[in-house]
Amino acid sequence: MSLTAEQQELATTVRAVLAKHGDSAAMRRGLDSERGYDEQLWKLLCEQVGVAALAIPEEFGGVGVGLVESLLVVEELGRTLVAPPMLGSAVLGVQALLLAGNTEANERLLPEVAEGVRTLALCWAGPRGWDSFGVSAAGENLSGSAHYVLDGVQADTLLVLTADGLFEVDGDAAGVTRTAVVTQDPTRTLARIDFDAVQARPLGRLNVARLREIAWAAVVAEQVGAAEQCLDMTVEYTKSRVQFGRPIGSFQALKHRMADMYVLVESARSLAYLAIAGLADGAVEAIDVQAARLHAIDAFNAVVSETIQMHGGIAITWEHDAHLFFKRAHADAQLFGAPARPLARPA
Known part of the structure; x- marks a missing residue:
């Protein structure tokens, strides 16, 4: 799946808002709040960007652009570890309602979800x-x-x-x-x-198998964003950390390890976008979503482990975010379960 200009602009806009209002300090403030996230940031994302309305059809008060755009937002949120009601409410809750196909409930509930005032x-x-x-x-x-x-x-x-x-x-x-x-x-x-x-x-009633695939695809999008952020953090750190009179990023062994991290991130993104595009078009093969889910688990775990290693002792302190990404990687591996291994495409 190649992103359209509009989709790229959406991702860029969300990333800019998060860079300004959803940095590590904001994320940590949210941890101590009653809801577990920064309510002002969620309000800003809903009112100025319309993230909660993206996958809601226009007849129910939404923007109606679709699932792909919603999961692009989830990917950007994964980079920050900010966890507002995007995944649970604006993606899974909305998709469950749409799959159930109850027009009365959709007309009653979804407009307020789109505005961000109902979760x-x-x-x-x-x-x-x-x-x-x-x-x-x-x-x-x-x-x-x-x-x-x-x-x-x-x-x-x-x-x-x-x-x-x-x-x-x-x-x-x-x-x-x-x-x-x-x-x-x-x-x-x-x-x-x-x-x-x-x-x-x-x-x-609804198609539970499809809802499970949407849930997996959403978590995969989040894992891709988080893994890319771990890679970026590691590259920046190795440029500034000096040992033996040189930045450690100049050492060939670490260059090779970061190159491997890059390959894992990009391959996970490729599989994720393949699965997401198929889900949005209604032509997805279950095995594509399963493959994306399994590879994202492995890729995120491997990338964040390398992040911990290459940051050294600082990575396991509360003040640094690396250990939070490590915990997110292991928690995401369990969220909504995972398909059995190995995968085999039917003949």
Whole structure:
């Protein structure tokens, strides 16, 4: 997939906003906030760039440009470790609603999501992950526990995925208990949400396999952005760190290692864009998304490990961001699960 001029301009604009308002200091301030992210930055991205509206059709108050543009934003956010409700709400929540195809719900919920004033949380996984549903439905009553819910503690609307389809629940409904959970990655908030005979509104059935592919593609986009940032950090550091009277980046052994990092980042991006373009066109092969998912996991883990090594002791201090990228890499490897290995394309 080659980006159009408009898509390149979108990515450049988002990167500029994040460079000015979403730097490391802003990201760290968000870690200590009630929501776990910088609310002013999210408001700025929604109002001035319209990031939450990108994949929402115009008839539901959005921009209607599509999934590709949304995932370009996710890629840029990956570079900063900033985790506003883009992935959980504006991508997964919106795509779940669109796949369910409930026009009344879309007309009621999506305009406010597009404006950034309503957030969605997709409640899906059971205790062992996304291969099973954590919540079951008995008619229009929901019971059970959804695990690993992105932005689940603060979301305005809960979208509950069950074996019987998608349901809508108000975040403050009776019988709902939301609990923030401690995670390996402090830059992203996850929650466990318990449902005790909660009255819910059925929205319809959807293609869960396609939703899983969209989730994988979104995480891959984030991994690509984060891996590229790790590479850039490493190159800059090796230019300034002097040893034996020379910048360490001039040593051939480190040049080779950084070249390998570059190849990993670019190959991960190529596979990611192939999968994303196929999803957007509706012509994707599942194996393309799976390959992108597996390669992004390996590439990000390898790149961030080299980042840690080449930064030396500073990389494992709280003051440096390298260790946060390391934690994000390992957490992203588990988010929404991963396809089984090895992959084989059907004859």
